[in-house]
Amino acid sequence: MIIGCHVSFGSEQLLGSAKEAVSYGANTFMFYTGAPQNTIRKPIDCDLLAQAKNYLLENQIDIKNVICHAPYIINLANKKDASKWDFSIQFLSQELARCDTLGISYLVVHPGSAVGLTKEEALQNIVDALNLILEKNYTCKILLETMAGKGTECASTLEEMAFLVKHTKKEVGVCLDTCHLHDSGVDLKEFDTYLEQFDQEIGLEHIGCIHINDSKNILASHKDRHANIGYGTIGFETLLKIIYHEKLKGIPKILETPYIGETWEDKNKVYPPYRFEIAMIRERKFDDNLLEHIKAYYNK
Ligand code: ZN
Ligand code: FE
Ligand code: FE
Numbered sequence: 001m002i003i004g005c006h007v008s009f010g011s012e013q014l015l016g017s018a019k020e021a022v023s024y025g026a027n028t029f030m031f032y033t034g035a036p037q038n039t040i041r042k043p044i045d046c047d048l049l050a051q052a053k054n055y056l057l058e059n060q061i062d063i064k065n066v067i068c069h070a071p072y073i074i075n076l077a078n079k080k081d082a083s084k085w086d087f088s089i090q091f092l093s094q095e096l097a098r099c100d101t102l103g104i105s106y107l108v109v110h111p112g113s114a115v116g117l118t119k120e121e122a123l124q125n126i127v128d129a130l131n132l133i134l135e136k137n138y139t140c141k142i143l144l145e146t147m148a149g150k151g152t153e154c155a156s157t158l159e160e161m162a163f164l165v166k167h168t169k170k171e172v173g174v175c176l177d178t179c180h181l182h183d184s185g186v187d188l189k190e191f192d193t194y195l196e197q198f199d200q201e202i203g204l205e206h207i208g209c210i211h212i213n214d215s216k217n218i219l220a221s222h223k224d225r226h227a228n229i230g231y232g233t234i235g236f237e238t239l240l241k242i243i244y245h246e247k248l249k250g251i252p253k254i255l256e257t258p259y260i261g262e263t264w265e266d267k268n269k270v271y272p273p274y275r276f277e278i279a280m281i282r283e284r285k286f287d288d289n290l291l292e293h294i295k296a297y298y299n300k
Contacts, residue, residue: 002065003212003243003281004028005255005274013045014052014102018061024274025282028065030108030209030254033098036071039091044101053103065252067175067209068099068140069108076129077112077122077154088112089129092142096133099140106208108143108175111164114152122154127167134170143175143208148183148224156184156222158194162201173206177256178234178242179213179227185220188238195247204247212239212253212281228257228290229277236286243281260291271298 004026007017021029034041056063074088099107114122144164149156155164165172178188186194214232216225230236243253255277261270271294280287287293
């Protein structure tokens with residue numbers, strides 16, 4: 001079971017991310033190379049990187065399972081503002097180069113939003129952008145994430161994802177997100193049916209990562225609001241079946257669930273749920289008092 005969660009990439013860079021993941025009992029993790037909502041990036045510190053690699057070895061974390069996530073503000077789908085499209089291409093290229101420096105194998109990317117274009121135009125723009133980016137050979141592979149279909153998001157259906165994977169000249173993979181799939185209209189109670197369709201249209205070998213999130217909204221709501229494991233509309237048992245699915249063995253599973261606490265407004269009173277969610281998953285036992293257990297742990 002390769003299970004981890006979203007962690008920060010702070011002043012200690014990959015070393016800090018790895019330490020945070022280990023503190024949750026994770027054996028992998030996902031990070032953004034800076035704030036997810038902006039594109040300001042610090043150069044990679046070689047010294048910290050060497051320390052991080054040692055730390056990963058000591059803690060039996062295989063760097064092949066560690067995932068990087070591109071900032072979500074870049075948009076490959078819309079070419080109307082050419083300078084923004086160019087910037088997105090340039091930034092993603094830099095991000096792939098950064099991943100190669102770090103030794104990271106997978107970069108998760110939100111394909112983009114059509115905003116004012118037709119889906120066909122938007123999908124073609126994404127393919128064109130990916131083809132330009134991948135003209136250069138990076139070791140790190142792009143994983144396109146399945147989206148909830150909020151607003152004009154692309155790749156919220158199997159057909160759209162298949163179009164992107166098939167028309168991109170070089171190999172791109174896919175990152176499944178359980179909350180996004182559910183919100184896009186995939187009934188995860190019938191997950192085997194979805195996997196069969198995915199295998200036919202795209203091929204299961206393309207799946208490189210799975211984001212494990214419950215959802216705050218109903219099926220096909222097109223919302224994209226993550227809930228804690230077992231505390232949403234997907235439910236613990238359905239998520240467990242996906243996590244332990246025979247055909248998805250060895251694929252890194254990453255939690256992107258919200259911090260929980262007494263109030264959402266008081267930033268000092270929210271705590272990461274990951275240590276407890278990972279334990280629930282490992283023990284296959286739902287904790288119906290997550291908040292109290294988290295509060296007791298972090299206030300001790
Ligand atoms: Zn994402
Ligand atoms: Fe995700
Ligand atoms: Fe999301």
